[in-house]
Amino acid sequence: MSAPDPGAWLLSRIDAREAALTGEAEQTRSLINDLTARLRELDEALDHLRITRKTLLSLADEPDATTAAPPAELPGHPVYQQILAIFADVAQPMRARDLCLALDLPIVAKNIENVRSKLKRLVSKGVLVESEPGLFAQPRP
Template sequence: MASVLGLLEAREKKVREKIARLRAALGEAEGVLQRLVDARATVAEVLAEPPSLVREPQPGPVAGSMVPHRTDGMAASVLAPDYQRIVSVLESEAGREGMRCQQLATALGLQVVPAKVEGLRSKAKRLVERGWARQARPGVFTALVMPAG
């Protein structure tokens, strides 16, 4: 038969193990709570800051860069140089009635070969899609708004 002291020692050992497990769980819960408190403080700090009134400087246009969608007041200077040249020709007197891509290639001083013409067609269509030019009729491109003159 087991002694009463032996039974008490076994019971004490089980209780101590349970206390150790509970302390470990409590430590994990306290860590989670501290991360939540820190996150809430960071969010409150960010929300309390006034929005920045200083804009980051925008890099200049880069050859081969994407064509941004045109918004009111946006100048053609935000376009890559190739696109600026196309818009400039379309806004000129020669482009007033609209230009086919072969004519556009000639006006830009490019060789009128299929590769150059198709490249211009792709760029002109992209300018139309993004609001920088318009397609007067199939294959004929003009400036979006003709300058006064």
């Protein structure tokens, strides 16, 4: 009987190991290709988000022509200028009666109603706001 050839046995082990490593290398290459494709998709999604952010920020920085209302035209009577000057000085909400006092008008119903009417007109033009019934103030920016 002849003894098994140690060289053949060693070569068969090397062949088996080579086949196993070749299969593992092919699986790894396939996995790398899949991961590379996924990485490309993620990079593209990130690029889209960056573009969206940049676009939104640039739109936020632009003045909006539709919401920027032209300055309201005030009625021509000088009392309107006096009323606005008082609101600018006081910088707090006021009632028609308080405004009569500030304008040095006698506190009578006729004067209070006239001032209230003027205040309501300024509210309708967007120059003043009525925060609660009878309480008028300049709008906050």
